[in-house]
Amino acid sequence: MKNFKGKKVTVVGLAKSGAAAAFLLKKLGARVWATDSGDSEGLRKTRGLLEAKDIKVELGRHTPEFVKGKDFVVISPGVPEDSQVLKWAVEYKAQVIGEIELGYICCKAPIVAVTGTNGKSTTTTLIGEILKKGGKRAVVCGNIGNPFCGEIARIKKNSVVVLEVSSFQLESIKSFKPHVAVMLNISQNHFDRHPDLAAYINAKSRIFENQDKDDWAVLNYDDPLVKKLKAKTKAKTLFFSRKNKKAAAFFESGSVFIGQGRAAQKICSVSELKIKGVHNIENVLACLCAASIFGISPKKIKEALLGFKGLEHRFEHVAAVRGVEFINDSKGTTVLATIMALESCGKPVILIAGGHDKGSDFRKARHAVGAKVKKLVLIGEAKEKIKDHLMGAAPCIFAETMEEAVKKAFFESEDGDCVLLSPMCASFDMFRNFEERGRVFKEIVRTLKEEI
Numbered sequence: 001m002k003n004f005k006g007k008k009v010t011v012v013g014l015a016k017s018g019a020a021a022a023f024l025l026k027k028l029g030a031r032v033w034a035t036d037s038g039d040s041e042g043l044r045k046t047r048g049l050l051e052a053k054d055i056k057v058e059l060g061r062h063t064p065e066f067v068k069g070k071d072f073v074v075i076s077p078g079v080p081e082d083s084q085v086l087k088w089a090v091e092y093k094a095q096v097i098g099e100i101e102l103g104y105i106c107c108k109a110p111i112v113a114v115t116g117t118n119g120k121s122t123t124t125t126l127i128g129e130i131l132k133k134g135g136k137r138a139v140v141c142g143n144i145g146n147p148f149c150g151e152i153a154r155i156k157k158n159s160v161v162v163l164e165v166s167s168f169q170l171e172s173i174k175s176f177k178p179h180v181a182v183m184l185n186i187s188q189n190h191f192d193r194h195p196d197l198a199a200y201i202n203a204k205s206r207i208f209e210n211q212d213k214d215d216w217a218v219l220n221y222d223d224p225l226v227k228k229l230k231a232k233t234k235a236k237t238l239f240f241s242r243k244n245k246k247a248a249a250f251f252e253s254g255s256v257f258i259g260q261g262r263a264a265q266k267i268c269s270v271s272e273l274k275i276k277g278v279h280n281i282e283n284v285l286a287c288l289c290a291a292s293i294f295g296i297s298p299k300k301i302k303e304a305l306l307g308f309k310g311l312e313h314r315f316e317h318v319a320a321v322r323g324v325e326f327i328n329d330s331k332g333t334t335v336l337a338t339i340m341a342l343e344s345c346g347k348p349v350i351l352i353a354g355g356h357d358k359g360s361d362f363r364k365a366r367h368a369v370g371a372k373v374k375k376l377v378l379i380g381e382a383k384e385k386i387k388d389h390l391m392g393a394a395p396c397i398f399a400e401t402m403e404e405a406v407k408k409a410f411f412e413s414e415d416g417d418c419v420l421l422s423p424m425c426a427s428f429d430m431f432r433n434f435e436e437r438g439r440v441f442k443e444i445v446r447t448l449k450e451e452i
Contacts, residue, residue, distance in 0.1 A: 002105045002106075004025055004028040004029060004030040004072075005028065005029035005030070006029060006030070006031070007030045007031065007071040007072060008030070008031045008033075008069060008070045008071050008072075009025050009030045009031070009032050009033070009070060009071060009072040009073070009074060010032075010033040010034070010035060010066050010067055010070045010072070010073050010074070010094070011025070011032065011033070011034045011035070011073075011074045011076070012034075012035055012036075012062070012073060012074065012075045012076060012079050012083070012085050013036055013075060013076025013077075013078055013079050014034055014035075014036040014038075014043055014046050014047075014050075014057070014059075014076070015076060015078065016145065016147050016150075017076050017077060017099045017147040017148070017149065018034070018036070018074075018076035018099065019034075019046050019049070019050065019147075020099070020147035020148075020149040020150035021074050021076070021099045021102055021103075021147070021149045022034045022050055022055055023050075023053065023149075023150070024102070024103075024106065024149040024150070024152055025074070025102075026053050026054070026055055027153075028106070030072075032050075032053075032055045032056070033055070033056045033057075033058075033066050033070070034047075034050055034055055034056070034057045034058075035057070035058045035059075035061075035062050035063070035066045035085070036058075036059055036060075037060065037061060037062055038059065038060070039059040039060035043059055044059065047059060062083075062084060062085045062088075064088050064092075067085060067088040067089055067092055067094060068088070068092050069092065070089075070092070070094045071094060071095065072094060072095050072096075072097060073085065073086070073089040073094045073095070073096045073097075074096075074097055074098070074099060074102055075096060075097075075098055075099070075172055076099055077098070077099065077100075077143070077166060077168035077169045078168065081171065096172070097172065097174065098169060098171070098172030098173060099147065099148065099149055099169070100142070100148055100163075100165060100169040100170075100172070100173060100176060101172060101173050101174055101175065101176055102149055103147075103148030103149045103151075103152060104148075104173075104175065104176045104177070105175070106149075106152045107148075107152065107155055107161060108155060108156065108157045108159075109139070109155050109156065109157060109158070109159040109160060109161050110160055110161070110178075110179040110180075111160075111161045111162075111163050111177075111178040111179055111180070112127055112160060112161065112162045112163065112178060112179065112180040112182065112290055113142075113163045113164075113165050113176075113178035113180070113181050113182065113207055114127065114162070114163065114164050114165065114182040114184070114286075115164070115165045115166065115167070115170065115181075115182070115183060115184070115204055115207050116182075116183055116184025116185045116186065116204075116220075116226075117184070117185050117186055117187045117334055117336055117337075118184065118185055118187070118279065118332075118334055118336055118337040118340065119184045119185065119279055119280075119282065119283045119286075120143065120144075120164045120165075120166075120184065121143075121144050121164060121311055121314070121331070122275070122280065122283050122310065122311055122314055123182065123184060123283045123286050123287060124140060124142070124144055124162050124163070124164040125140060125144065125308075125311060126283065126284070126287045126304070126305075126308055127140075127162045127182075127287050127290045127291070128140035128162040129304045129307070129308055130287055130290075130291045130296055130300070130301055130304040130305070131160055131162065131291070131294060131296065132304075133296070133300045133301075133303050133304040133307075134291065134294065134295075134296035134297065134300045134301070134304075135300075136160050136294060136296075137156065137158055137159045137160065138159070138160050138161075138162055139151050139154065139155050139159050139160070139161050139162065140162045141161065141162075141163060141164075142163040142164040142165055142169075143164040143165055143166045143169060144164040148161075148163060160294065163178070165207065167200060167203040167204050168203075170203050170204060170206040170207055171203050171206070173206055173209070173210075175210060176209075176210060177210035177211060177212075177215070178207065178211070178215070179214075179215050179216065180215070180216045180217075180218060180290055180293055181207045181208055181211060181215070181216070181217050181218065181233070181235065182218040182286050182289075182290060183204065183205075183207065183217070183218070183219050183220065183226050183229060184220055184226075184282065184283065184286055185220055185223045185226060185282070185336065186200070186201055186204060186223060186225040186226055187225075187334060187335065187336035187364075201225060205229050205232045208229065208232045208233035208235065209232075211233050211234055211235040212234050212235065213234055213235065213236070214235075215233075215234075215235035215236070216235050216236050216237075216238060216293050217229075217230070217233040217235040217236070217237045217238070218237075218238050218239075218240065218286055218289040218290055218293075219237060219238070219239050219240075220239075220240060220241070220282060220286070221239040221240065221241035221243075221244050221247050222241050222242055222243055222244070222282070227239075238289040238292070238293070239289075240282070240285035240286050240288065240289050241285070242278075242281055242282060242285070245257075245264075246260060247260075247285075248260060248288075248289050248292070249285040249286070249288035249289045249292075250264075250285065251270070251281050251285065254269055254270055254271065255267070255268065255269045255270065256268060256270065256281065256284055256285060256288060258288045258289075258291075258292055258298065258301070259292075265298050267288060267298055267301055267302050267305065268302050268305055268306060270284075272305075272306055273305060273306065273308075274306070274308060274309050274310060275308060275309070275310040275315075276315060276344060277315050277340065277341065277343075277344030278340055278343050278344050279315075279337070279340035279341070279344065280310075280315070280344075284305060287301075287305075288301065311331075312328075312435070312438065313328055313329070313330040313331045313434060313435060313438035314329065314331050315327060315328075315329045315332075315341055315344060316328040316329070316438075318441070318442050318445045318446070319445050319446060319449050321410065321445070321448055321449045321452055322415065322452060323414075323415030323416060323417075324410060324413045324414070324415065324416075324417050324418070324419060325347065325417075325418045325419070326406075326418075326419045326421075326441075326445045327341075327345070327418060327419070327420045327421065327422075328421050328438045328441050328442055328445075329341045329420060329421055329422035330421055330422075330423065330427070330434045330435070330437045330438030330441060331434050331438070332421075332422035332423060332424065333355075333358070333423060333424070333425060333426050333427075333434060334358075334360065334424065335360050335361065335362060335364050335365050335424050336364075337422065337424070338351075338353065338365060338368075338422040338423070338424045339364070339365055339368040341420060341422040342365075342368045342369070342371075342372040342373065342420070342422070343368060343372075345372060345418050345420060347416060347417055347418040348372070348373075348374045348416070348417045348418070349372045349373045349374065349417070349418050349419075349420050350373070350374055350375045350376075350377060350409040350412050350413050350417060350418070350419045350420070351369070351373045351375075351376050351377065351394075351420050351422065352377045352378075352379065352399075352402075352405045352406070352409055352419065352420065352421045352422075352423070352441075353376060353377075353378055353379075353386060353422060353423050353424050353425070354378045354379040354380035354381075354382050354383045354386055354423055354424075354425055355379065355380040355381065355382060355423045355424075355425030355426055355427050355428075355429055355430065355437075356380065356381055356382065356425050356426040356427065356428045356429040357381060357382040357385060357425055357426075358425065358426055360382075360424060360425070361389070362382075362385065362386045362389035362390060362424060363389045363390070365389075365390065365393075365424065366389075366390060366393045369390055369393040369394050370393040370394065373393070373394040374394065374395075374412070374413075374417065375394060375395050375396075375397065375409070375412045376390065376394050376395065376396040376397070377396075377397055377398075377399055377405045377408050377409045377412070378396055378397070378398050378399070379398070379399050379400070379401075379402065379405050379423075379430070380423070380425060380429045380430055381425075381429045382424075382425050383398055386424070397412075401430075402430070402437070402440050402441055402444060403444050406419070406441065406444045406445060406448065407448070410448060421437075421438070421441045423437070
């Protein structure tokens with residue numbers, strides 16, 4: 001572990017992960033400064049908590065005084081590479097590390113790191129549940145909303161850390177080395193941050209950068225972009241696949257299997273799972289690979305799988321109103337996520353989509369929308385772009401609020417249809433986050449059910 005005692009450290013960005021990093025550094029004996037360009041009510045509350053620990057805080061701006069003379073600058077995931085703060089750090093010769101790197105430096109336990117464009121949170125959580133069922137001391141954290149740095153105190157040598165990591169977090173790693181690196185899928189995402197797909201893939205693939213022959217890479221055989229990444233790691237490789245029975249974990253005849261050839265063992269039928277959808281079959285297969293590395297028995301894996309109810313806002317059944325099913329997939333912030341959600345619907349769909357565009361090419365959803373969607377109800381900043389990209393695939397109507405969108409979708413539906421919220425976009429134009437968007441959707445649906 002790097003010795004931070006007496007070191008001068010500035011933390012940049014004071015959302016959950018940045019605040020957790022600041023508290024950890026203080027506990028490690030560092031002299032800590034913290035800065036955020038925002039000045040929201042939530043940040044002011046965080047400032048009070050930090051100042052109570054004798055951490056100096058500035059909000060509403062970044063100043064060079066908070067960087068000059070510091071030994072380290074720790075950056076939160078949301079801080080862009082061209083930030084003025086990072087330019088000052090270079091000028092003043094401070095060592096720059098990310099929050100995930102800081103957690104890794106302080107971590108005593110092996111790490112299972114999970115990344116990909118879609119399915120990260122579900123897979124991370126489910127791996128944790130399987131490991132716990134198998135008797136392991138699993139600590140689930142990271143980009144899932146539970147910062148890595150905030151969990152360091154309870155991570156012991158006999159723990160296994162299951163860590164969700166984003167492309168933003170992987171951009172700033174140096175020595176970060178997971179024992180198991182899981183890559184679920186790659187599709188166009190975050191083009192508001194990464195200049196092109198190659199840059200996005202490069203950031204994602206850094207998860208393998210420091211692995212060696214004693215580590216493991218778990219890869220999606222069915223995703224050509226992921227399959228190619230085998231060449232990026234020195235680790236042993238396990239593939240999972242819905243289509244190839246020679247993979248280490250595979251899907252066949254409605255069931256999931258672990259192992260190859262005669263050694264393959266059926267774990268369970270997909271119909272037994274509480275989590276539904278094609279995308280969740282892939283998530284489960286990735287979990288089987290990770291579980292096998294830690295020697296979890298098929299019996300314990302099955303128990304964990306059958307007990308897992310899934311996460312809120314991920315293809316979540318909300319209610320049925322006059323024979324119309326409402327599904328909350330607010331976490332579907334990418335085109336691929338929405339395509340997978342549509343493929344998982346066995347009914348005609350009225351799709352509510354739109355929000356803050358991340359630079360996505362919505363034309364990639366044309367086939368799925370044309371095959372599954374009766375009507376598009378579009379909201380948010382991206383509604384005009386989505387309409388243009390999907391012109392002719394399905395009829396479009398606009399709504400100004402989520403309440404209007406839900407009511408219009410219900411009006412357009414009939415018995416046996418499904419109203420699916422799967423936005424293909426971020427939420428920041430209308431909501432604080434995807435969780436608030438999903439909760440608002442569910443509240444409106446429940447009110448509608450009471451009124452009908």
